[in-house]
Amino acid sequence: MDGNDRLLPNNESTRNLSNGAKYLRPKQAAEYCGVSESTLAKLRMQGRRADGPKFARMSGCVVYRRVDLDEWIDSHMVFSQ
Numbered sequence: 001m002d003g004n005d006r007l008l009p010n011n012e013s014t015r016n017l018s019n020g021a022k023y024l025r026p027k028q029a030a031e032y033c034g035v036s037e038s039t040l041a042k043l044r045m046q047g048r049r050a051d052g053p054k055f056a057r058m059s060g061c062v063v064y065r066r067v068d069l070d071e072w073i074d075s076h077m078v079f080s081q
Contacts, residue, residue, distance in 0.1 A: 023064065024065075025063060025064075032066070033072070040053075053072035054072075
């Protein structure tokens with residue numbers, strides 16, 4: 001990872017992603033998506049059967065790319081008639 005791809009520290013708010021963090025830890029990803037951290041964990045454990053966002057393991061740590069979270073959120077948009 002280079003400086004632009006750094007993870008958000010646990011104490012930074014995901015509401016202000018102006019630092020350009022490309023990868024989010026599960027806690028920040030959950031806040032970003034508006035779901036609980038345990039929901040993301042359950043979706044990861046269900047594997048391909050689940051309709052969760054893409055994630056990666058980097059040195060044993062689970063991380064999410066913001067672009068994948070945005071795609072996942074967009075795929076669940078419901079439009080009223």
